[in-house]
Amino acid sequence: MQVNKSNQADDIFGSVKMGYLVIESKKLDEWRRFLKQGIGLHLESEHEAQLAFRMDSHERRLIIQEGGAEDVAAIGLQLRDQATFDLVLTRLTQRKISFEEGTSEEAEQRGVTSFVRVMGPKAVPLELFMDAKISSTPLNMLASGFVTGDSGWGHVAITSRLPEKMQRFWQEIFNARVSDHVSQKVGGAMLDVTFLRLNERHHSVAIAATRGVRLDPIRTKIQHFNMVANRLQDVSGAFERLRDLGFAMAHEIGQHPNDKEVSFYAISPSGFEVELGWDALKVDEATWTQAQYNAISTWGHKPENPSALSGLLVNLGNAGRGLRAAFKSEYSPL
Numbered sequence: 001m002q003v004n005k006s007n008q009a010d011d012i013f014g015s016v017k018m019g020y021l022v023i024e025s026k027k028l029d030e031w032r033r034f035l036k037q038g039i040g041l042h043l044e045s046e047h048e049a050q051l052a053f054r055m056d057s058h059e060r061r062l063i064i065q066e067g068g069a070e071d072v073a074a075i076g077l078q079l080r081d082q083a084t085f086d087l088v089l090t091r092l093t094q095r096k097i098s099f100e101e102g103t104s105e106e107a108e109q110r111g112v113t114s115f116v117r118v119m120g121p122k123a124v125p126l127e128l129f130m131d132a133k134i135s136s137t138p139l140n141m142l143a144s145g146f147v148t149g150d151s152g153w154g155h156v157a158i159t160s161r162l163p164e165k166m167q168r169f170w171q172e173i174f175n176a177r178v179s180d181h182v183s184q185k186v187g188g189a190m191l192d193v194t195f196l197r198l199n200e201r202h203h204s205v206a207i208a209a210t211r212g213v214r215l216d217p218i219r220t221k222i223q224h225f226n227m228v229a230n231r232l233q234d235v236s237g238a239f240e241r242l243r244d245l246g247f248a249m250a251h252e253i254g255q256h257p258n259d260k261e262v263s264f265y266a267i268s269p270s271g272f273e274v275e276l277g278w279d280a281l282k283v284d285e286a287t288w289t290q291a292q293y294n295a296i297s298t299w300g301h302k303p304e305n306p307s308a309l310s311g312l313l314v315n316l317g318n319a320g321r322g323l324r325a326a327f328k329s330e331y332s333p334l
């Protein structure tokens with residue numbers, strides 16, 4: 001019984017959530033149009049080298065900083081309390097995974113009081129923080145609101161050549177739980193997607209891998225990130241606005257079988273996809289059972305360009321070039 005108790009005390013499931021996302025891009029004007037006029041977020045601040053957006057009371061949820069990567073530069077993870085923070089750092093230390101304190105200038109840019117940076121799987125910097133700065137300025141958004149709170153701001157989907165290691169990292173460091181699996185044939189290859197939750201949100205991280213020979217055709221560190229709006233009209237409105245602004249859709253509106261989310265995927269100015277959805281289910285831990293699905297969508301999500309491959313990896317504009325990119329080596333901290 002003692003063992004069980006101590007295991008439970010060390011389980012930080014529910015104490016970790018998506019806090020913010022940092023994107024590096026040279027296309028600040030396009031990102032402003034995409035996120036403010038298209039998705040409908042609140043533009044919190046705008047400088048020559050940085051845009052910052054809010055979707056709730058947090059001063060910063062999405063930060064676009066000037067730079068040539070056209071990729072995600074960091075995922076900010078909010079930890080509930082000092083005990084959680086200490087436990088995560090202990091686990092990293094035990095595995096000889098190094099971490100460093102962010103500078104006060106970097107913390108300021110991210111709207112947090114301080115953070116610790118660790119290089120996560122696939123060389124995605126993960127930034128751990130506790131306290132976000134809160135803004136009292138009323139939100140000026142085209143959307144009615146976004147689902148955050150205990151769920152965090154959304155999720156990321158990552159293609160990986162080392163999916164078992166990536167999953168193990170999220171489980172061993174953050175007590176992530178497997179929600180379910182989807183397998184679907186995409187352009188001749190079988191794609192297996194594992195959905196991991198850190199809290200009540202059905203998934204904060206989805207890991208996609210080709211079965212058999214592991215290929216990673218995606219240029220960027222994430223395949224897409226997702227936000228969940230409060231109302232269906234927020235999703236349909238953003239879809240229309242993004243189209244009117246000239247942004248391409250990777251997938252039109254459809255529904256996923258596992259989290260039941262109704263969503264679309266637009267191609268962001270940096271090339272990776274951005275999913276905006278509504279009505280994503282929250283997991284009831286008492287009754288949840290893992291399922292296996294054989295399609296990523298129940299209906300819809302059809303590619304805007306019908307000549308493109310159907311399925312999750314439709315956005316060939318973000319695909320790597322040739323075999324070298326598909327076989328590129330992948331960093332794992334474990």
Ligand SMILES: [Fe+2]
Nearest residue numbers: 155157226275
């Ligand atoms: Fe998604």
